[in-house]
Amino acid sequence: MRADLEADDIRFSLAQTAGGYQILAVASPPVTFSADSTSAPSPTCRLLVCDDPSRFARLPHPDAQVESTIDSRWQEQQQRLGKHLWNGSKFRLGAVYTRHDRPTNDHPLCLCLGRTDYRAHQGTTLAPDALRRFRSDVPGAPDCHLANALGNAAVVITADDNVVCQRRRDSIGEAGGRWVLPGGHPEPANVDTDAGTAPRRTVERELFESVADEVREELAVPAEALSPVAFLGVVRRVADHRVTYAAQLHTTLTTEQVRAHWQRGDRDLIESVDLRFLPVRATDDIADACGWNGADAARRLDMAEDHRGALCLFLLSQNFPRWMPALPHQSPHREP
Numbered sequence: 001m002r003a004d005l006e007a008d009d010i011r012f013s014l015a016q017t018a019g020g021y022q023i024l025a026v027a028s029p030p031v032t033f034s035a036d037s038t039s040a041p042s043p044t045c046r047l048l049v050c051d052d053p054s055r056f057a058r059l060p061h062p063d064a065q066v067e068s069t070i071d072s073r074w075q076e077q078q079q080r081l082g083k084h085l086w087n088g089s090k091f092r093l094g095a096v097y098t099r100h101d102r103p104t105n106d107h108p109l110c111l112c113l114g115r116t117d118y119r120a121h122q123g124t125t126l127a128p129d130a131l132r133r134f135r136s137d138v139p140g141a142p143d144c145h146l147a148n149a150l151g152n153a154a155v156v157i158t159a160d161d162n163v164v165c166q167r168r169r170d171s172i173g174e175a176g177g178r179w180v181l182p183g184g185h186p187e188p189a190n191v192d193t194d195a196g197t198a199p200r201r202t203v204e205r206e207l208f209e210s211v212a213d214e215v216r217e218e219l220a221v222p223a224e225a226l227s228p229v230a231f232l233g234v235v236r237r238v239a240d241h242r243v244t245y246a247a248q249l250h251t252t253l254t255t256e257q258v259r260a261h262w263q264r265g266d267r268d269l270i271e272s273v274d275l276r277f278l279p280v281r282a283t284d285d286i287a288d289a290c291g292w293n294g295a296d297a298a299r300r301l302d303m304a305e306d307h308r309g310a311l312c313l314f315l316l317s318q319n320f321p322r323w324m325p326a327l328p329h330q331s332p333h334r335e336p
Contacts, residue, residue, distance in 0.1 A: 011292065012316075018298050019291030020238050021309035025096045027109055030230035030248065030317055033208040047231055048108035051203045056094025056114025058124075059136070059144045066133055070123025077122050077173065084171050085122075089188040090149040091203075092116040093243045096234050111234070111245075113150065113203065115188055118173070120147040125240050126174060148243055153183040153310035154211050155232070155248040156219070158255045161280040163311070164219065165289075165303070166272035175304040179276065182218045183244070183307070186210035207231070211247045218272065220265025225252045232317055235309030246310035248317070276301075278311075280318070286311055 016022055031047045050056075061067040077085055095112040124134050124146045134145040156164040163181075170176045187210060191202045208229045216223055227250040236243045251258065255277050262275055278285040288297040290312040298308065 014294075015291040015312055016309070017291070018295040019308040019312065020305035021235050021291075021312070022238055023309060023312065024234040024236055024243070025098060025109055026233040026313065026316065027231050028317070030232050031109070032228050032230050033205060046108045047204060047207075048110045049200050049204050049207070050110060050112045051200055052094075052112070053115040056092055056112050058092060058114070058116050058120060058147055059138070059141075061134060061145045069127065069133070070120060073123040073127050074119045081171055081173060085173050087117055087119045089192070090116050090118055090121060090147070090185050091188055093148045093150045093234070109231075109233075111150075111207075116147040116149050118149065118185075121149040122173065123147075125149065125242050130240050143241055146241060148241070149185065151183060151185050151242065151244040151306070152207075152211050152214065153181040153244050153246050153307045154215050154229075155246065155310060155314040156182055156215055156258075157248065157250045157280060158258055158277065159250075159252055160254045162255050162277035163280060163286065163314070164258060165276040165278060165301075166218065167274040167276070168271055169273045172271055175307075177302075179301055179303040180272075180307045181310055182215045183310075184210070184214040184218075207245070208247070212249065215249065217269050219258060220261045220270060221251060221253060221258060222261075227251070232310070232313040235306050235313065237305040237309075239305065242306055244306040244310065246313045248314055283315065283319075286315055290315060 012023075027047070033047075074087075092114040093111065094114050096110065098109050124130055125148070127133070130146065134143075136142050136144045138144050158164065165179050165181060167179050168175055168177060186206045190210070191206050208231070211229045212223070212226055215221065215226060229247045229249045232246040232248055234243065234245045253261065259275055262270065262272075278289065280286070284293070285301075287293050289301045289303055290308045291298045292312070292315065303311075
């Protein structure tokens with residue numbers, strides 16, 4: 001049994017390398033949201049948010065010339081993308097970790113959130129050579145000058161057991177022309193007030209509801225056709241440290257019904273030009289896409305790397321529901 005687990009650990013590590021992503025946290029089993037708590041089918045995992053906009057905010061780069069490149073990049077992107085680019089407040093991931101300091105089986109998956117905006121996301125994380133240019137000398141906080149805007153990616157499973165993928169149009173702020181899962185960002189504007197930030201539970205609700213909102217908007221499917229959202233974990237791209245949390249939900253619609261809704265949708269809201277469906281039961285396509293079968297297989301589908309990681313989390317939840325890989329992750333801030 002130990003040899004099998006070690007083999008799985010090795011394959012898991014190789015998949016991340018081949019797919020160009022790093023899994024930062026796994027919700028095992030996946031976490032759902034209820035009015036009373038964020039819960040799971042067993043007490044082994046909960047989602048706990050520490051929302052502190054100032055403590056987990058991005059630190060400006062001490063070199064004013066480097067910091068000024070954020071504005072230059074934003075102006076360039078505005079000229080290129082026009083109406084398809086606009087600024088807005090975003091949640092910033094300051095840290096993610098699992099608490100193991102409790103005597104019970106209750107080990108919350110903790111997300112520490114601050115605030116940033118899409119302009120800083122474009123000017124740091126998505127800018128060329130961002131990791132070198134914005135790398136910090138602050139001990140234990142190499143990414144404190146990056147926006148670390150928290151995105152989401154939804155594994156949507158149709159009634160006939162297919163996962164929905166979409167190819168983004170070229171004129172878009174991120175991953176233009178590439179295959180992705182439906183997704184976007186949770187929005188602080190939906191929870192923050194003039195009096196200050198929202199209660200923790202309201203932020204947690206937004207993390208779940210924003211996933212369903214993105215699916216409804218990007219696929220033009222009705223709300224009543226979607227199941228509750230389950231949180232799978234957190235992933236980041238190796239190339240630029242773009243952070244994304246993965247979630248899954250089911251739809252009562254078949255593959256062809258999803259395509260029909262998508263084709264009838266508002267083209268100003270829908271950011272994709274094509275759909276593709278990966279079968280759940282024959283897992284080779286999903287395994288290829290997320291890097292389980294090596295880099296050559298992964299390259300057959302030009303998918304954004306953080307979304308490959310989301311598919312990997314889904315694959316883990318389906319095939320290794322009780323296997324929790326070791327996930328060392330140094331928090332850029334002190335734990336709450």
